[in-house]
Amino acid sequence: MRPTTVARVSVAVGLAVLALKGLAYWLTGSVSLYSDALESVVNVAAAGVALVAVRVAARPPDENHPYGHTKAEYLAAVVEGALIVWAAVEIVRAAWGRFEDPVALDGLGVGLAVSVAATAINGAWAAVLVRTGRRHRSPALEADGRHLWADVVTTVGVLVGIGLAALTGWWILDPLLAVAVAVNVVVVGVRLLRESVAGLMDEAVPPAEMEAVHEAIRAHMGDALEVHALRARHAGRHTFVEFHLVVRGEATVAESHALCDRLETAVHAAVPESSVTIHVEPEHKGKGHGGVVTLGSDVPHTFT
Known part of the structure; x- marks a missing residue:
């Protein structure tokens, strides 16, 4: 499926899961299941933000945005991270009163069964989101999928904990589990924020x-003498690559242009959806490394 289609379905799935988890909380009165349902509220909001971001990111470059709109996805991931942290604060607030006055839970059989169904749906859809996000290099979809995976893990922990509470009568486990969910939610939110900010700050591509x-x-560099000042960055699913190419002094413009075309094609094949900028320089502009490529800091990396 296309990213925009996946994003639309994600909103519908989030609403369905939210309804199921809300029903589980209503049946049981469990504050830990309330925390689980609250996280699904964030999921729905995040899915809506991701849908808008994916649609904006898919727009072609225009006069005001000559490099495209792909960074909109990083903004969506930042919003999702902020929503996750807000959910953690709300979960702790709701659980606080139960520490002093733990409450025995009712309707656990049906309530837990409903929560299990919601978790199964979440797990299956998380796999789709992560796979689609990686295939299309969509930070917003992958972030949404990873958040759902975290939701699945925390829900499983909550269900196991509530089962133990029912068996032992230790109902203090209910608010303790809610706080544990909040801690896990904060960890996920902070990680998403860090990765999204890294994208906005043009962090280098992976090694x-x-x-x-x-x-x-x-x-494919042929008889070119040297490549230096090589840099690359991500912007959503696109990769921008630029470098300086040192050619022989007697090389013609046509020859240099043909060589650049070959190099651009080769980089496109190695890194799909990349944009390549090559600055051609004459022989005397070389850095003296000869036959090597150097990074933006001019630290040489030898071609073997």
Whole structure:
């Protein structure tokens, strides 16, 4: 499915799961199941934000945004991270009163069964979101999927804990579990915020992807003398690559242009949805490394 289609379905799935978890809380009165339902409220809001972000990111470049709109997805992930942290605060607030006055829970059989059904739906859809997000290099969809995975893990813990509370009569476990959910939610939210801010700050691409760029250049640089000042960054699903190419002094403009075309094609093949900018320089502009590629800081990386 296309990212926009997946994002639309994600909103519907989130609403269905929210309804089920809300029913489980209504049947049992469990504050830990309330915390689980509250996290689903965040899921629905995040899915809506992701839908808007994916649609905006899919727009082509225009006069005001010549590099495209792909960073909208990072903004969506930042919003989702902030919503997650808010949910954690609300969960702790709701659980606080139960520490002094633990309450025995009713209707656990049906309530837990409903929560299990909601968790199964969440788990299946989380796998779809993560797989689609990675395939299309969509930070918003992958962040949404990873959040759902965390939701599945915490729900399983909540269900096990409520079962133990019912068997032992230790109803203090209910608010304790709610706080544990809040801690896990904060960890997920902070991680999402860090990764999203890294994207907005043009953090370098992963080493494996940079190595693929190196290999593509090495294999197709022909009789070029040197490549230096190589840099690459992500912007949503797009990768921007730029470097300086040192050619022989006697090389013509046509020859240099043909070489750049070959290198751009090679990098596109190695890193799909990439945009390549090459600055051609004459022989005397070389850094003296010869036959190597250097990064933006001009630290050499030898082609072997």
